[in-house]
Amino acid sequence: MKKTIAFDADDTLWHNESIFHETTHTFMDLVSHYVSASELEERLYAVERRNLALFGYGIKGFMLSMIETVIELSEGKATGTEIQQVIDLGKYMLTHPINVLEDVEETVSALKDDYRLMVITKGDLLDQESKIARSGLADYFELIEIVSEKDEKTYTEVLKRNKIDINQFLMVGNSLKSDILPICTLGGKAVHIPYHLNWELDKVEKSYDFNEQHYATLSSVALLPLFLEEIDF
Ligand SMILES: [Mg+2]
Structure with missing residues (x-):
């Protein structure tokens, strides 16, 4: 699996x-x-x-x-x-055009054969569905979950519903509050990629230690494949 x-x-x-x-x-x-x-x-x-x-x-x-x-x-x-x-x-x-972030498509394309890729997003169902469709990225993702809140309770339900073991799961997102900390609390792995219009040079900005349930911070999604190799995930 x-x-x-x-x-x-x-x-x-x-x-x-x-x-x-x-x-x-x-x-x-x-x-x-x-x-x-x-x-x-x-x-x-x-x-x-x-x-x-x-x-x-x-x-x-x-x-x-x-x-x-x-x-x-x-x-x-x-x-x-x-x-x-x-x-x-x-x-x-x-109806605003969806502007996919730099390096996202290349990265999910590189990961899709080795991992099961998923989207977990919160917001209006119709709007989020429409954005996923308009982004042109839908085919890279096997699972799409649109939820109304992203907290420990929701993540627990999402993982259970999709029969995902938290030890076999990694979450990537820009929001510490919604994407990172609930997953860390549940004992999962998380990668924080802050959203910034002028991203700094590509580098790993923060040390990580998943045994301590810390999360990693990457300055660009393009660093994700190498990072996964480093942590042997
Ligand atoms: Mg976000």
Whole structure:
């Protein structure tokens, strides 16, 4: 039985946060007559945080939070046209082209024969499915799991459902909170690849010791095959 390598999707396989940043800035311009940019950002984050448990992660929840923010900021005076502009921003995000991160396709292509490759991502089911399809990467992955939260409980269920032994499993992702630490707590292996627009030179940045349940940090996904060889996974 092949070992399983699971990849997070957003900001691990393709750019995502950059689209949220871009949209937030357009939104700021849109509502700049109500509030300063810095205050807006704070208000938007507060609304998002408040709504997270109800809306979950994803663009549609973000869109609703932008609408709620503009209604609050305008003290209920926002126009239908303004609300429509916010909805259009969300629609733009939902159809935004998927920009696969550098070296991702080469890496998954190099790994797919030796490992069972998997995607574990959280967010709106339809949107995540659509992104996987549009990314052109779907064929590299045998298993795709779209979940609403990435915590120890979810990972335990995902592993159980797919009959994966945690000792035969390695998770790769950009988020310490969602991709790395829950897996480490469960006793699994994890590789952190931080998302950054200007990645540093390719190098292993942090020492690792899987016996101590530490995770490794790589500066680029391109280093993953060599790293797997080094740790004999
Ligand atoms: Mg991510």
